Amino acid sequence: MDSEFIRRAVELADLDAVRVALFHHTDDPEIEALPRALELDDDERELLITKTVAWLEENAGPGMPDEPPMPRLRQLMNLATKEEMGDLEFESRRDLMAFKSFPWTVDWTNGKPELPEGFQVAIIGSGFSGLAAGIQMELLGIPYVILERRSEPGGTWSRHRYPDIRVDTISITYEFAFEKNYPWPEYFGKGQLVREYLLHISRKYGMHDNTRFDHDLKRATFDEVRDVWVLEADTPDGIETIEANVVINAVGAFANQRTPNFEGLEDFPGPVIHPSQWPEDFDYRGRRIAVIGNGSTGVQLLSPVAEEAEEVYVFQRSKQWISPRPKYGQPIEPEVRWLLDNFPGYWNWWRYMAIAALFATHNYLYADEEWQAAGGHWNEMNDQLRDFLTNYIHEQTDNRPELVENLVPDYAPFSRRPVVDNGWYRALTRDNVELVTDPIARLTPKGIETDDGTVREVDAIITAIGFDVVQFLWPADYFGRDGLNVHDFWSKDGPRAYLSMMVPKYPNMFMLYGPNSQPLSGGTGLPIWYQVWSGYAAQLIVKMLEEGKTSVEVTMDAYERYNEALDEEASKLLLMHEEGAPDKNYYLNQTHNRLQMSAPWYGPEYHRLCTEVEWDDLQIT
Secondary structure: OOHHHHHHHHHHOOHHHHHHHHHHHHOOHHHHOOOOHHHOOHHHHHHHHHHHHHHHHHHOOOOOOOOOOHHHHHHHHHHHHOOOOOHHHHHHHOOOOOOOOOOOOOOOOOOOOOOOOOOOEEEEOOOHHHHHHHHHHHHHOOOEEEEEOOOOOOOHHHHOOOOOOEOOOOOOOOOOOOOOOOOOOEOOOEHHHHHHHHHHHHHHOOOHHHEEEOOEEEEEEEEOOOOEEEEEEEEOOEEEEEEEOEEEEOOOOOOOEOOOOOOOHHHOOOOEEOHHHOOOOOOOOOOEEEEEOOOHHHHHHHHHHHHHOOEEEEEOOOOOOEEOOOOOOOEOOHHHHHHHHHOOOHHHHHHHHHHHOOOOHHHHOEOOHHHHHOOOOOOHHHHHHHHHHHHHHHHHOOOOHHHHHHHOOOOOOOOOOOEEOOOHHHHOOOOOEEEEOOOEEEEOOOEEEEOOOOEEEOOEEEEOOOEOOOOOOOOOEEEOHHHOEHHHHOOOOOOOOEOOOEOOOOOOEEEOOOOOEEEEEOOOOHHHHHHHHHHHHHHHHHHHHHOOOOOEEEOHHHHHHHHHHHHHHHOOEHHHOHHHOHHHOOOEEOOOOEEOOEEEEEHHHHHHHHHOOOHHHEEEO
16 A cells, blocks of 8 residues: 555544554654643644554554563553553453453363263353353353344344444444454444344354254243253244253343333324334335434434435433434545554554543542532533533534523433434434424324324324333243242342342353443443353353352342442442432333442442452352
8 A cells, every 4th residue: 555545544543542553563662652642733643643654664464463461561551541550440451452362251270171961051142142152152162052032143233123223332342352353344333234243253153053043032940959940932833942051141131122102002093113123114205203212212213214204203202412423324444444454453452442431431420529519510520521512412403592492401411321413413403303392192093192282293103212121031931949930039129130140049040231230430342241241150150060060159148238239339320319310211220219220330340340259159059
């Protein structure tokens, strides 16, 4: 490639990743002294670009550096963010660059032992988390079967096919660390691209051959005499019974859609569509469409629908903080693709810098009483983000007073899951789009009537109202010790687990993305956590097998102590305070007024809990 092409590639790249990747190769003190990309002056920026172009002209080519020794790796990580991290942070982040072949996986302690005859692990679901568990079993050489209710892998990405569905975190972080430099064609992959990726992973690493598709688990019963789970799955040929020594539930939190219960639903003659069941033949061109909801799904699909529909009514149930993402919806430029393929280490450090944006999220979640006493809402960082997002609303709506008034939330950012803007605000300024904030009273044969008596005539209704996320493991029944159904066990105060993964009385059973799982603060992308949780389950399975035991179970005392500490930590978070609008938050279990979806722990601390096993909390027999 000529110098101009290489220069364009570097200019389009993440200059922080460029800086650390170049220093990784050269130890150039001038590069080491440069500040973060946002703080580079013109001369410093030119120095970095010129030196990188010169190095690439001499050294460009495929390959990936070996993982540096730990002191060197830590030096590079500190250089990347220009911050000195502590030991806790280093341990939780040192695999983010994915220099290792299979980060976050575990191995036998002294070679694979002889396994009991017929030993098998059953993994429920073949989405991201199920495939993460599958690769861990592949590496250990443990026989396993994946039960998947659909006819292809992909989980929620298989179900969701609405217009312009895509990831809202950059694809280089929404991927497995063991598949190096996957050729994403877009910065934020569309749903079809994610489905292709997961199918590729399933086939390449052996999970596809171990998957029984169209197998919908209905019932799981633990046989206390044999320490075996007996699974009953609904298949095209009827109920099939499968036995497994261990069950890893990878069914996810977005498996059970919310069903609209509006008065008059049966009177509306047109289609009422939940985005997770988008009909392939649904044509909204030239039609009058209602979109109910403005969470991630409703925001993603509005713009493409509005471009072709005759009229769109957006029924906003609550205000959202909706934020921009650089390069959202854009293809990866050919120059950047070349850089990823020919600048060894750039892919690794781009991953790190993309994830590093999450390191400081905990700073948004804790109150600053002095700041509040001086007139602030929550704390300085959170209030600065509020101002930025408020200004963004003004900008995107052309400062229209009637829109701004109805769009700016009265609660703090990071109270709810951040929503990424896919042109939603701009779509509201179109002549054929109306924002409706009056509550829906009922459906009529002609359309939707709001509380003020207005009827808006529509041909079809899109119910982007989300999922019933508090129904973990639903609708299958799981019967543990003494025949106790897990849903009855959870009836007192909602679904709970130890480390989000284990429940007493349910031996040899793990959950990935279970209750109180992904941490809200200082964490990393979800596929990383799927691998971390799979690694935790694997550690326990390995110990059980190496010691010749047949069951592993968390104690009731450990389960209760963990959840008491969890509730105490959660009480400090923004989400549980009035400024965080707890009554509007799907992270919370509204019935029991407690944090339900996420772990309240600081991300690196939660990583430690999930990788350094507290064996005294477990019973292995």
